[in-house]
Amino acid sequence: MTALAQVTIESSFVGVMGILDDDADLAKAVRLQLEDAGIKTVIANLDDIPTIERAIDWVGSNTQALICDVQLNHQHGGVDYNGAALMSSVIDKCSIPGVLTTGFKDDVGMLVRPYRHRVPVLVSRDETEEPDILIAGVDVCREEIAHGRASNRETYRVPLYVEKASLADGVALDARVGGWSRKASIRFPASMLGEKYDDMAVATGIVGRVFFARVNLGAEHENDLFFEDPEPDLVDPSDLKLHFEADEQ
Amino acid sequence: MTAAIHVLDVGHGNCALVLDDDWTLMVDAGASAAVVQTVIHLKLDRLDAVVISHRDLDHAGGLIPLLSREELEIGAIYIGADAAKNPTAPETANLLAALADAKASGRCPVSRDLDDTLDAQALSGGGVDVEILAPTFQMAMTGPRGVAPAGGTITSNTVSAVLRVTLDSGLSILLPGDMDEIALSDLLAKGTDISADVLVFPHHGSLGAVSDERAFAATLTAAVHADTVLFSVGRGSKARPTSEVLGGVFETDPDIAVACTQLSSGCLESDADLADEITHLTELPAAGRKACRSCAGSMTFGPAGLDAPDQAAHQSYISAVAKTPMCRVARPQ
Numbered sequence: 001m002t003a004l005a006q007v008t009i010e011s012s013f014v015g016v017m018g019i020l021d022d023d024a025d026l027a028k029a030v031r032l033q034l035e036d037a038g039i040k041t042v043i044a045n046l047d048d049i050p051t052i053e054r055a056i057d058w059v060g061s062n063t064q065a066l067i068c069d070v071q072l073n074h075q076h077g078g079v080d081y082n083g084a085a086l087m088s089s090v091i092d093k094c095s096i097p098g099v100l101t102t103g104f105k106d107d108v109g110m111l112v113r114p115y116r117h118r119v120p121v122l123v124s125r126d127e128t129e130e131p132d133i134l135i136a137g138v139d140v141c142r143e144e145i146a147h148g149r150a151s152n153r154e155t156y157r158v159p160l161y162v163e164k165a166s167l168a169d170g171v172a173l174d175a176r177v178g179g180w181s182r183k184a185s186i187r188f189p190a191s192m193l194g195e196k197y198d199d200m201a202v203a204t205g206i207v208g209r210v211f212f213a214r215v216n217l218g219a220e221h222e223n224d225l226f227f228e229d230p231e232p233d234l235v236d237p238s239d240l241k242l243h244f245e246a247d248e249q
Numbered sequence: 250m251t252a253a254i255h256v257l258d259v260g261h262g263n264c265a266l267v268l269d270d271d272w273t274l275m276v277d278a279g280a281s282a283a284v285v286q287t288v289i290h291l292k293l294d295r296l297d298a299v300v301i302s303h304r305d306l307d308h309a310g311g312l313i314p315l316l317s318r319e320e321l322e323i324g325a326i327y328i329g330a331d332a333a334k335n336p337t338a339p340e341t342a343n344l345l346a347a348l349a350d351a352k353a354s355g356r357c358p359v360s361r362d363l364d365d366t367l368d369a370q371a372l373s374g375g376g377v378d379v380e381i382l383a384p385t386f387q388m389a390m391t392g393p394r395g396v397a398p399a400g401g402t403i404t405s406n407t408v409s410a411v412l413r414v415t416l417d418s419g420l421s422i423l424l425p426g427d428m429d430e431i432a433l434s435d436l437l438a439k440g441t442d443i444s445a446d447v448l449v450f451p452h453h454g455s456l457g458a459v460s461d462e463r464a465f466a467a468t469l470t471a472a473v474h475a476d477t478v479l480f481s482v483g484r485g486s487k488a489r490p491t492s493e494v495l496g497g498v499f500e501t502d503p504d505i506a507v508a509c510t511q512l513s514s515g516c517l518e519s520d521a522d523l524a525d526e527i528t529h530l531t532e533l534p535a536a537g538r539k540a541c542r543s544c545a546g547s548m549t550f551g552p553a554g555l556d557a558p559d560q561a562a563h564q565s566y567i568s569a570v571a572k573t574p575m576c577r578v579a580r581p582q
Contacts, residue, residue: 156317159346161339178343179313208337210346217314218282235349237342 015064066098097141109187116226152218258535261483262307271375280310286534302426376417418552454490466497488515529562
């Protein structure tokens with residue numbers, strides 16, 4: 001999901017990488033891969049960290065980097081947060097770098113997109129078999145924490161056209177990003193535009209409207225796209241003529 | 250600095266950047282990152298004018314990224330109206346929203362006044378002189394879906410702005426957007442001089458809606474009488490320029506120089522046979538550079554004509570990579 005194969009930062013990672021996954025077997029597999037690469041690891045016991053606050057404390061106290069799955073409730077249950085929310089908080093509050101992993105492409109829109117502005121690295125489950133990718137991802141995240149976003153994550157104010165509203169783990173919107181690939185839409189929770197849109201009837205009412213937000217236009221893949229600072233005024237394209245006709249009066 | 254013209258490799262689309270010390274003009278902004286990358290590469294902090302020949306995305310799709318660069322000052326955008334474009338289609342809605350926002354916020358003026366009655370001084374400055382040859386006022390006012398004065402249905406391509414840009418060195422380049430045969434016939438019927446040293450061939454060298462591509466290309470080549478014809482093409486499954494278009498060009502002028510921004514599939518069918526690296530390209534951004542899909546790539550014209558890329562190196566590249574180079578195969582021996 002990321003072009004980490006092209007990353008040339010020389011890793012200087014020292015410390016312990018924490019691993020959070022609701023699939024114990026997969027967590028162990030990641031641990032083996034990393035330890036074979038000379039990285040110390042610790043696997044979190046999800047029973048001990050049922051809330052995001054406890055999880056943040058655990059990461060801050062026990063690790064210097066985090067490898068975290070998006071879904072933490074599929075096989076385990078009992079935690080009240082997902083991996084994207086945790087990773088975002090850990091980066092923001094603890095300045096601890098990490099890599100988010102997912103085995104479900106559908107998670108990207110609804111679960112990851114709201115946090116993607118803070119989470120620079122998302123890799124597929126398959127890529128977790130490559131310790132080099134995980135280590136490079138940690139380095140990329142650490143670089144962003146220390147020095148700010150890379151050019152492909154800088155954001156620019158552009159219009160987004162709302163194409164569709166649907167129910168998928170909550171109210172979802174699909175939007176076409178102006179100035180990016182014209183063929184792809186991005187999915188995100190309607191609540192990212194404001195809590196009132198977390199209602200199917202209200203969300204349906206803005207299909208066909210345009211809103212402005214800051215988007216990382218340099219993203220190569222749809223999964224890497226995020227937006228921030230959405231503007232509350234939605235534009236009806238059929239009203240745009242008013243702007244142009246004003247000149248003719 | 251003497252004025253120069255960069256014709257950029259934006260894949261399937263168009264973008265030309267005309268600049269000297271005192272004036273910067275962009276004509277078309279195809280939907281490619283190479284447009285903004287070039288602005289950054291050249292350290293431009295202002296575009297005095299941006300002309301979008303017509304509203305197709307391969308000519309206008311790069312406007313939104315340009316407008317989103319808040320540090321880039323834009324003097325004015327000129328873009329014609331187009332009733333054939335559904336304003337509620339996603340891409341069009343986004344483009345119109347961006348333009349309306351730019352205008353309403355004071356980011357830059359946006360004008361639909363783009364026809365042969367516009368005072369071309371608005372587009373000219375420094376060592377850059379611009380003439381607006383088309384669309385005619387009548388054609389623009391009728392607009393797409395209307396009927397042309399001499400018959401035929403006007404399309405988005407028919408109302409493409411046709412600009413002739415002349416540098417202080419005397420070099421001239423014709424930028425006709427996607428001009429079609431109705432527009433060409435209209436120009437020629439009026440006796441308009443469309444001659445230029447360099448022609449960027451309309452519609453990327455493939456005019457599907459034209460009844461006789463070869464005749465169109467021959468007529469256009471004869472009327473422009475250029476030394477060099479450029480094709481701004483993306484390397485796709487369809488070979489562009491078409492052999493019919495090249496046939497018409499060479500039938501009129503067997504010695505005319507030809508260059509394409511990207512390597513046509515008509516010259517090399519399989520991507521597997523592309524070069525591993527291309528060394529002759531200019532330093533300007535080019536959409537086809539990374540995947541080695543460029544042929545001439547982005548080009549620069551100065552007082553003496555084509556400055557870059559180096560023509561000998563470009564020809565060596567064609568010899569080495571293109572299995573059926575159309576710029577040679579289609580040329581009469």
